Amino acid sequence: RSASAPASGRGSPGWAALVALTRFDVRSVIRSPSFLVLLGLAVSNSVIALWYAGDDFFSITLPVTRILVNALSSEFTIIPLMIAAYYAGELVWRDRERRIDQIVDATPAPDWVFVLPKIVAITLVMFAMALVSMLAAIGIQAIKGYYNFEIANYFSWFLLPWTITLTQYAVLVVFIQ
Numbered sequence: 142r143s144a145s146a147p148a149s150g151r152g153s154p155g156w157a158a159l160v161a162l163t164r165f166d167v168r169s170v171i172r173s174p175s176f177l178v179l180l181g182l183a184v185s186n187s188v189i190a191l192w193y194a195g196d197d198f199f200s201i202t203l204p205v206t207r208i209l210v211n212a213l214s215s216e217f218t219i220i221p222l223m224i225a226a227y228y229a230g231e232l233v234w235r236d237r238e239r240r241i242d243q244i245v246d247a248t249p250a251p252d253w254v255f256v257l258p259k260i261v262a263i264t265l266v267m268f269a270m271a272l273v274s275m276l277a278a279i280g281i282q283a284i285k286g287y288y289n290f291e292i293a294n295y296f297s298w299f300l301l302p303w304t305i306t307l308t309q310y311a312v313l314v315v316f317i318q
Contacts, residue, residue: 166262
């Protein structure tokens with residue numbers, strides 16, 4: 142090991158701080174009581190939309206993956222944005238309420254080390270909600286007697302595109318805060 146390498150072995154000191162702050166922010170979000178409430182809200186909204194997906198007054202369709210993914214995509218739009226805005230406010234203003242924002246500004250670490258963990262924490266929380274909604278869709282399929290789940294399609298049609306969108310939401314709301 143060279144003399145200039147940090148003791149943590151993760152590369153630059155900024156990356157070690159990034160990992161530590163991300164872990165701290167994710168834990169604080171997941172341990173908050175509002176996380177379970179918002180997760181329940183997202184799941185209940187998804188289950189209601191998924192139960193009636195594809196049905197109309199004249200026919201009842203099988204809960205195939207493409208119909209449920211379409212229902213998830215249409216119903217899972219405003220709630221993630223509200224959740225992202227809520228947690229961005231919580232994470233950004235937590236530092237200001239505890240008056241450590243000025244101490245953070247005086248540290249030798251780069252600015253992105255203190256912003257990126259908040260974005261990653263919000264993205265992970267919203268990803269967890271999207272994943273739970275996807276599992277709810279699979280559960281609805283099983284309850285309705287349709288067992289061709291097509292997990293790969295859920296990931297490629299819903300989870301991957303939504304993760305990109307949710308990351309953009311997280312960047313937007315942290316930037317606004």
